[in-house]
Amino acid sequence: MFTRRTMMAAAALATLVAAVPALADDLAKLPREQVELVAPPFIHAHEQATKAGPKVLQFKMTIQEKELVIDNEGTKIHAMTFNGSVPGPLMVAHQGDYVELTLINPDTNMMAHNIDFHSATGGLGGGELTMVNPGEQVVLRWKADRAGVFVYHCAPGGSMIPWHVTSGMNGAVMVLPREGLKDDTGKPLHYDKAFYIGEQDFYVPRDENGKFKSYESAGDAYPDQAEVMRKLIPSHEVFNGKVGSLTGKNALTAKVGEQVLLVHSQANRDTRPHLIGGHGDFVWETGKFANRPEKDLETWFIRGGSAGAALYTFKQPGIYAYVNHNLIEAVELGATAHFKVEGTWNDDLMKQVSPPSPILSGAKTGALDAPAHKH
């Protein structure tokens, strides 16, 4: 019987049959470009806007299981990393490009891993198609069909998912609109510099004296770590894998007048970036560039499992702290970065009118006087 449904199915099939070779041909014709990834907070060279047509961007990441020191006290964890860093590198594409990732799991590793791209469609973000054992590699291609900053992470199933993610196995993708970023009125936006900050919650078990424990292997650590994880209170909350990874000698730098794009991801837990002494001029809080950016924000919210982006033009020289404005997490647990900004101070924006000095006697008595209405 020839029903409407079968007719539609046939039509769909015909389209598919027609489309598949065409797709393969199109893809074969597309220019291919190999991209060398760089470790965060830096981002590989890329165009902010492009007039060229879609490309196939080839990336390669090697999974590295390795011990990392995560604070100034020398606390060590058995980290799991994309390409050796926590977070993994930021991958930049333009909307309509194809991202083709070769994911390598060397036989020196102990565990199976995969990758789930929040920017990709279907197949559990690619997780279903990328599970690789030690000694294997896989190639996945996905189409960057929507613009924004997105998290990627390892998701090897069950309790392994949060364990791998909180052991450092996450990163982000930035899919830029082909015409570049735009402000709330549709005018083009440009950045002079871009940094990628990946925030990471670690759950390191402590011994009976309150000292952080270390373990022979990741497997040895797992039972204790799972127990700490299930209480949901991180022992460390850090930027780029380590307390102080973006402060002091590693502080980020900028000049007055420079427009800086900050991409911030947290694959597991909510956070709330704030630039002490500055603002978010344009903020894509949910990280998706088809939405208009919000303006002049003081603090923005990054939902766990997402990335956001903020654009800011520095207006004063000096030190800025970029923090998770849960200040306990910033100061006690580590979620702090610093910017060193050079340039000329603007007295109009701020001036210390009178430096700290003893309270004037008039002011002293004034403060102690009874309120006027009681006289």
Place this chain on the structure above:
Amino acid sequence: MLLILKAKLAAKAALVVAPLAVAAAGYGLPAIPADQVAVTTIAPGAFLHRLAGDFALNGRPVNAPRRAFRFTRPLTIMTYQVSAAAYDACVAAGACERRLFRAAASAEAPAVGVNWHDATAYATWFSSRTGARWRLPTDAEWAFAAGARFNDDAVLADDGSDSFSKRWLAKYEQESSRQAPADKAPRPAGAFGFNEHGVADIAGNVWEWTDTCFLRQALDASGEPTGERTVNCGVRVVEGEHRSYVTDFVRDARAGGCAVGVPPANLGFRLVRDDAGYLGAAVARARFHMRWI
């Protein structure tokens, strides 16, 4: 030069501090024999010392002025930092509060995880046990005893010509270039060696409380104090590999947030002995304080 306190001297000192000697009986403990306290006596002398605190010229932060200090009497200071065992005896006697990290340090290592109040309480208790008058050193006394191991904290890149942001950035660079001690764990007494005076473990991985309060002072063009000064005794000067200012109730100094650089790895202390007794010490300190103001 390492000198062991002579019993005769202690007996003389005990006369001067009679009220404390009486109080000692209250603890019901035998007195600590004076010759068990290792001290170093540094001969009188003068030295140039950069003052502790915040100083400003025309409302702009500047390096603290260096001043000539003259010690007219010998300075007698503990050769070693107060040990964990010594401090814990004070805790056991009920005269001191417990320190942090008790499990971490061996009894022979310096007491760490103590705040200014703990150090001061120990000085009072220790005075009563020994029959001598012990107290925390002033910042200048500590620096005098530290000798060549004292590190000047002036911001070197500061040429005094630009707005404060340049000095701010230079200070940030300087502070963030400090190396953290390779090992934070307190090491046995003497592990960091002796300085030219024979004082042990100066500028090792244990910072020491001093009695000097945080000071803020405006200076005139010639570097002399001008106007009123602010003295905040809720914050005390802590000395070690670098100078630090720490709130008096803090037992673990840590950096974070807007703070930068390597904070004191551990907070401990050593004491100086006032051989001149209460009155002499009070006069000396008053004169000391006035010498530069």
